[in-house]
Amino acid sequence: MKAGWVYIVTNKPQGVLYIGVTSDLEGRIWEHRNHIYRGFTDSYNCTRLVWYEDCGDITEAIHRENRLKFWKRAWKIRLIEEMNPGWDDLFETIMS
Template sequence: MGGYTYIITNHKRGTLYIGVTADLERRIYEHREALTPGFAWKYGCTRLVWYEDHADIVSAIQREKSLKRWYRQWKIELIEKANPDWRDLYYELW
């Protein structure tokens, strides 16, 4: 079973939340609808700005842990390399 590592935000260059999931569409929907209180809910992080798919959930979790140790600027550069306009990628999942 595969997995995804993702970054959501509240606005361009705003608060960043890094997460991992086996079902990206469902998880981002949960963030958008505020179905699970937590950090992302508290800061209004609903915009999917970056994601990466992995062959298995273990790889996705390892990547999440790695990204969480990165400097903020490195995370911004990662997002802007793939998504320079910080558009919401949620609608592109289908």
């Protein structure tokens, strides 16, 4: 079974929110921070990891990501603030 994570990155506290899914959270956030791929997160400079959730496996993570993408912005902000009230960049906390 492949690991699965859902995460939210932003460009500043309560700024643009991007929800993503990955099997390698540390590696994926490193890619966002270093602008490895062109696209939405690169264009909006979404490099700050503000929320993440271990879903156990990638299939479950994909389902969770799809549900979160339909949430209202206020619900996403509340989810972030439950885990990370200061909107700190959590990248250092996930480094192995």
